[in-house]
Amino acid sequence: xxxxxxxxxxxxxxxxxxxxxxxxxxxxxxxxxxxxxxxxxxxxxxxxxxxxxxxxxxxxxxxxxxxxxxxxxxxxxxxxxxxxxxxxxxxxxxxxxxxxxxxxxxxxxxxxx
Amino acid sequence: xxxxxxxxxxxxxxxxxxxxxxxxxxxxxxxxxxxxxxxxxxxxxxxxxxxxxxxxxxxxxxxxxxxxxxxxxxxxxxxxxxxxxxxxxxxxxxxxxxxxxxxxxxxxxxxxxxxx
Numbered sequence: 001x002x003x004x005x006x007x008x009x010x011x012x013x014x015x016x017x018x019x020x021x022x023x024x025x026x027x028x029x030x031x032x033x034x035x036x037x038x039x040x041x042x043x044x045x046x047x048x049x050x051x052x053x054x055x056x057x058x059x060x061x062x063x064x065x066x067x068x069x070x071x072x073x074x075x076x077x078x079x080x081x082x083x084x085x086x087x088x089x090x091x092x093x094x095x096x097x098x099x100x101x102x103x104x105x106x107x108x109x110x111x112x113x
Numbered sequence: 114x115x116x117x118x119x120x121x122x123x124x125x126x127x128x129x130x131x132x133x134x135x136x137x138x139x140x141x142x143x144x145x146x147x148x149x150x151x152x153x154x155x156x157x158x159x160x161x162x163x164x165x166x167x168x169x170x171x172x173x174x175x176x177x178x179x180x181x182x183x184x185x186x187x188x189x190x191x192x193x194x195x196x197x198x199x200x201x202x203x204x205x206x207x208x209x210x211x212x213x214x215x216x217x218x219x220x221x222x223x224x225x226x227x228x229x
Contacts, residue, residue, distance in 0.1 A: 004155065043117070043203050043220030044156075089155070100172065101218075103155030 003027070004092050004104035012110045017080055021107045023073040023090030034091040035064050035075050038106065044089055047075070080111045114139050117221035119204050125227045126194045134189040134224050136204030144207045145187035146171075146218065147179060149200040156203065162187055194228045201225050 004025045013019050025033070032051045036044035048057045048064040050073070056065045061078045077084055087106040094100070117138045126132055138145065143164045148156040158171030162181040176198060178190045187206075191198060205218040 041223070043205070043222050045220070046217045049217065091155075100158065101156075103157070105153060105155050 004090055004102050006088075006090050006104040006107050008107060009105075010108040010110070012112065013080055015080060015082060015111055015113050019077050019080060019109065021075045021077075021088050021090075021109070023075070023104060025071050025073070025090070025092045025102070027071075027092040027094045027102055029095045030068055030071070031093045031095040033064075033066055033073050033093075034101075035062070035073075036089040036091060038087045038089060040086070047088075077109075080109075082111050082113060085109060085111045116140065117204055117206055117219050119202075119221040119224050121224060122222070123225045125229065126191075127229050128195060130194050131190065131192050132194065132226075133191075134202055134204075134226075135186070136188065136221060137186045138204075138206040138219070139185065140206060140208070140219065141184070142206035142208050142219075143184070144209065144216075145181065146205040146207075147177075147187070147189045148203045148205065149173065150203060150223075151200050159189065159202075194226075196228045199226060199228045 007022045034049045035047040037047050038044040047059050047062050050057050050066045052068050063076045066073045087108045089106040090104040092102050120135045146161040147159040150156045157173050159177050160179040162168045165184045168179050180188045202224045204221040207216045207218045209216050
């Protein structure tokens with residue numbers, strides 16, 4: 001069964017610190033992996049999209065990595081800000097069924113001053 | 114550009130009542146989607162419309178119907194609401210249909226629905 005698992009479920013860090021969120025997937029054959037940020041009470045917003053041939057992509061203080069061999073991805077946040085408090089969702093699609101995106105349950109990040 | 118807009122923002126229904134959730138996008142996107150988000154679960158696709166005039170079932174279509182009214186608007190209807198349909202509903206749109214890798218989906222702010 002195609003699955004996307006994220007860890008940790010929740011994370012608390014102090015403002016200015018770095019953190020890394022993990023995503024493991026069993027989706028096969030793999031097409032692409034996305035990271036979304038979802039603020040409380042809002043819809044998800046795309047941060048990055050990576051295909052099979054890409055192993056790192058940055059968007060400001062957000063850097064996503066992808067290891068297609070081990071089926072793992074990480075999202076690294078540098079110099080965290082209070083506005084980074086949100087849920088971060090990993091989403092994977094398969095070339096076998098490209099109509100379907102498989103969403104992880106997200107990591108809830110809270111940044112405190 | 115307003116992006117993707119949804120109405121209403123909140124709704125309380127009694128079991129058996131019907132309602133329509135409205136979604137509109139002003140980005141001239143071809144594809145539109147309806148998802149539901151429940152605690153402890155990832156977003157799940159209810160229905161999608163790859164282009165104007167077409168609709169297809171997603172992962173959890175039972176109890177819902179959709180209408181792609183025109184290129185801008187995609188509505189979701191609950192004919193007879195049930196407590197299991199209590200959820201947050203998100204509409205999304207993308208420029209091209211999902212079959213092509215790399216397209217970004219843009220989400221609306223969501224509709225919070227409580228069915229008593």
